[in-house]
Amino acid sequence: MTNGRELIKPPAGRRFQAMGLALILVFLGFWYLWEARLSRTGEEITQLVDVSPDDLSKMLGQGKPVVLEFYTNACPWCAAIEPELELLSEVYGKQIIVAKMNAEKYPVEAVKYQITGVPALILFDSEGSPLAIVSGYREFDQIVEILKDYKLVT
Template structure:
């Protein structure tokens, strides 16, 4: 029995919070976010999934969530947007925001 990879919609509707990085390959600040997201992932562990969405390959997702600039980070849980911000967010601030947002919505 093979397990199909979950769709974007299934992931953001799940119990596990998902931090989505809407990015573009041509975006300089997006490249800055890559190591920040890797550090955030290490610090947060299984508490949050991190997903990268290329707006050029997924224009419908970008449009649906009104992503006007990249990078845009959106934290989803159970299909709801808990937090969103455009621009580069330092790792310590990102971890703090995600932790406090999850506690406030627990």
């Protein structure tokens, strides 16, 4: 005791040192991952635009080809194709517009374009006319080949 007060010493066991070091490492790991995500050179995190029929009409009038995915929330293949379409938008975004429309929310549009299953991609030319319906899951390279066949991308 010093002057009637007891000095409180911090715990000095190896266990506390190890816990402190572990917390610092976890913090540094999260910080590194966060910084790496934010500083991707030239890359942007692209999400597909979920459109309404009015939005689609505007897109079709922009003079660019459009790739429209019809999807439903419960469809696992729709979720699986989304990263492929996001990549398509990143790589070919200057040549085409890539968007998606919920077939359950807009059933009239799904009937209008004769969608019988999801995922389904509708390919529109630069004048807004539908060229083809591609049904089912496709990988990025397969989608690009189809778009090249229709001369929608180069």
